[in-house]
Amino acid sequence: MTSTPLLLALDFGGTKLTAALTYPGEHTWLAHRRFFLPSGVDGRYEYDTMLDLAHDLIEENGRPPAAIGVSFGGPVYARAGLVKRSFHTPGWENTPLAEWLAAELKAPAAVDNDANAAALGEFRFGAGQGCQHLLYVTISTGIGGGWIINGQPYAGADGMAGEIGHLTVQPGGFVCPCGRQGCLEAEASGPAMAHRARLYLAKKKDKSGSAPGRGKRLLQLADGKPEKITAQLVAQAAAEGDKLSQRVIRESAERLGVGLAGALALMNPDRVILGGGVSKSGELWWQTVRDATRAQTNAETSVEIVPAALGDDAPLWGAAALAKEMLR
Numbered sequence: 001m002t003s004t005p006l007l008l009a010l011d012f013g014g015t016k017l018t019a020a021l022t023y024p025g026e027h028t029w030l031a032h033r034r035f036f037l038p039s040g041v042d043g044r045y046e047y048d049t050m051l052d053l054a055h056d057l058i059e060e061n062g063r064p065p066a067a068i069g070v071s072f073g074g075p076v077y078a079r080a081g082l083v084k085r086s087f088h089t090p091g092w093e094n095t096p097l098a099e100w101l102a103a104e105l106k107a108p109a110a111v112d113n114d115a116n117a118a119a120l121g122e123f124r125f126g127a128g129q130g131c132q133h134l135l136y137v138t139i140s141t142g143i144g145g146g147w148i149i150n151g152q153p154y155a156g157a158d159g160m161a162g163e164i165g166h167l168t169v170q171p172g173g174f175v176c177p178c179g180r181q182g183c184l185e186a187e188a189s190g191p192a193m194a195h196r197a198r199l200y201l202a203k204k205k206d207k208s209g210s211a212p213g214r215g216k217r218l219l220q221l222a223d224g225k226p227e228k229i230t231a232q233l234v235a236q237a238a239a240e241g242d243k244l245s246q247r248v249i250r251e252s253a254e255r256l257g258v259g260l261a262g263a264l265a266l267m268n269p270d271r272v273i274l275g276g277g278v279s280k281s282g283e284l285w286w287q288t289v290r291d292a293t294r295a296q297t298n299a300e301t302s303v304e305i306v307p308a309a310l311g312d313d314a315p316l317w318g319a320a321a322l323a324k325e326m327l328r
Contacts, residue, residue: 004023004024005023005024005065005066005067005327006021006022006023006030006061006063006064006065006066007021007022007023007024007065007066007067007068007069007320007323007324008020008021008054008057008058008065008067008068008069008105008107008323009021009022009068009069009070009071009316009317009319009320009323010050010053010054010068010069010070010071010101010316010319011070011071011114011117011313011315011316011319012046012050012070012071012072012073012114013073013114013140013141013315014073014088014089014140014141014142015036015037015141016034016035016036016037017034017035017037017046017049017050017053018032018033018034018035018053018312018313018316019032019033019050019053019054019057020032020033020057020313020316020320021057021058021061021065022320024324024327027125030061031057031060031061033053033056033057035049035053037049041089042089042090042091043086043089043090043091043092043095044091046089046092047095047097047100051104054105058105064105064106064107065105065107065323066107066327067107067108067109067110067323067324067326067327068101068102068105068107068108068109068110068323068326069109069110069117069318069319069320069321069322069323069324069325069326070097070098070101070109070110070111070112070117070319070322071112071113071114071117071118071315071316071318071319071322072086072097072111072112072113072114073086073088073113073114073141073142073144074086074087074088074092074113074114075113075159075160075163076097076111076112076113076116076159077158077159078110078111078112078113078116078155078159079155079159080096080098081096081097081098081099081109081110081111082094082095082096082097082098082111083095083096083097083111087142087177087178087185088141088142088177097109097111098110098111108326109326110322110323110325110326111322112153112155112318112319112322113144113146113159113162114138114144114315115136115137115138115144115145115146115162115315116146116147116153116155116162116318117146117314117315117316117318117319117321117322118136118138118146118275118308118310118314118315118318119134119135119136119145119146119147119148119153119162119273119318120146120148120153120318120321120322121310121313121314121315121316121317121318121319121320121321122134122136122273122275122308122309122310122314122317122318123136123148123151124317124318124321125309125310125317125321126273126308126309126310126314126317127271127273127306127307127308127309127310128148128271128273131148131269131270131271132148132149132150132151132270133147133148133149133150133267133268133269133270133271134147134148134269134270134271134272134273135147135162135164135260135263135267135269135271135272135273136148136272136273136274136275136308136314137164137256137260137272137273137274137275137276138274138275138276138314138315139188139189139190139256139274139275139276139277139278139279140189140190140276140277140278141189141190141191141277142165142177142185142189143164143165143184143185143188143189143256143259143276144162144163144164144165145162145163145164145165145263146162147161147162147267147269149267164184164259164260164263165183165184165185165189166178166180166183166184166185167183167184167259167262168180168181168182168183168184169182169183169184169187169188169255169258169259170182170186170187170255170258173186173187174186174187174192174195174196184255184256184258184259187252187255188252188253188255188256188259188278189231189278190230190231190232190276190277190278191231192252193231193234193248193249193252193278193281194229194230194231194233194234196248196251196252197215197218197226197229197234197244197245197248198226198227198229200214200215200244200247200248201215201218201219201226201229201244202226214242214243214244215242215243215244215245216242217237217240217241217242217245218233218234218237218242218244218245221233221236221237231277231278231281232277232280234248234249234281235249235280235281235282235285238281238282238284239282239284246284249281249282249284249285249288250284250288252278252285253281253284253285253286253288253289253292254288254292256289256292256293257288257289257290257291257292257293257295257296258292258296260272260289260293260305261292261293261295261296261297264293264297264301264303265297265298265301268301270302270304271304271305271306272293272303272304272305272306273306273307273308274289274305274306274307274308275307275308275310275311275312275314276308277312279307279308286307289305290303290305293305
């Protein structure tokens with residue numbers, strides 16, 4: 001395939017960076033690199049580290065890419081290839097990412113936010129195949145959504161369609177990274193689950209400082225340190241019968257159901273696809289999401305809610321699809 005155009009796919013995630021190479025029409029990666037980000041970094045660090053990953057892949061392959069597709073974890077004005085900001089990493093404000101990458105790697109580049117990219121990836125390669133209208137929602141460090149309408153990505157007037165994570169689902173609720181209260185992201189993301197668990201543990205402490213009974217298994221998994229609690233540990237404890245963790249799972253999933261029901265009422269997609277780390281929280285989480293969504297959706301609206309087929313690489317495959325479109 002030496003004469004076939006090479007596609008470079010990049011995914012700037014909330015906790016990790018991923019880069020990969022593939023050919024148009026392929027469903028496997030030619031090469032793949034992932035880097036987990038340390039805490040406290042800024043946008044410049046993330047950009048420079050991603051460039052290192054990209055250059056390593058290009059050197060390994062021996063030739064430059066014909067096009068670059070980028071998934072970014074934050075608001076993006078896709079038509080201009082402009083990152084508006086990141087809710088989790090400072091230093092990305094109004095960054096012309098497509099322009100920077102095209103100049104550095106000598107290939108045209110397209111950029112979209114991670115949820116839009118993942119929606120495109122699942123539509124082309126995963127659980128959205130055969131749909132005309134779908135909503136993809138990623139529930140991880142943050143919560144974002146992406147639409148496919150009439151077989152095409154839909155971004156809206158300002159490129160902000162699909163920002164389901166910033167629907168208010170709990171007025172006066174937890175403070176969101178965007179600055180408002182009660183957003184879906186603040187109530188149902190991975191950090192939100194951990195935060196809710198810590199609050200409940202604090203209410204349950206006895207004079208010795210431990211949480212008797214409820215939450216005991218969760219604290220054991222966290223080595224007795226509430227600050228070490230993660231959504232993954234909450235899910236594990238819930239699966240092992242921890243009642244406090246099961247309550248956290250249910251409440252977080254119910255908040256997500258509120259957001260999904262609103263999206264269904266507005267757009268009525270064929271399918272809702274859920275991805276991201278929190279979507280791996282187990283059967284209790286999935287059943288609660290489906291039940292809560294169904295309970296708040298009118299009877300005439302079909303509700304098909306399924307897991308993403310591409311896992312953590314859904315945004316990366318969407319980036320590959322963006323790169324392929326640059327060849328036209």
